[in-house]
Amino acid sequence: MPLESGVKGYVKGTATVTVNFPIDNKGKEYVRCVHCPYLSANKKVCRLNSEIVAFPDQFVGDKCPLVIEEPKHIPEGMSAFGED
Numbered sequence: 001m002p003l004e005s006g007v008k009g010y011v012k013g014t015a016t017v018t019v020n021f022p023i024d025n026k027g028k029e030y031v032r033c034v035h036c037p038y039l040s041a042n043k044k045v046c047r048l049n050s051e052i053v054a055f056p057d058q059f060v061g062d063k064c065p066l067v068i069e070e071p072k073h074i075p076e077g078m079s080a081f082g083e084d
């Protein structure tokens with residue numbers, strides 16, 4: 001929507017997002033777009049950067065904006081949701 005008197009400047013708004021990619025019970029990590037809530041409904045576009053993702057079932061997009069961290073280890077006998 002254009003402003004009647006023009007634009008003198010901007011006020012920035014920023015956000016930080018967190019995505020929890022799953023690790024199965026064998027320790028295999030699934031860092032893939034298909035497990036990310038920011039993948040579009042048609043599974044073709046990242047909704048954070050509007051880039052097309054080529055193989056969402058296998059990888060994250062080439063320009064994925066997430067910083068992937070080392071996984072947190074869950075002690076034996078525990079699951080991600082508490083005790084087994």
Ligand code: SF4
Nearest residue numbers: 033036039046061064
């Ligand atoms: S590129 Fe990164 S942020 Fe975008 S949908 Fe894939 S995993 Fe999620």
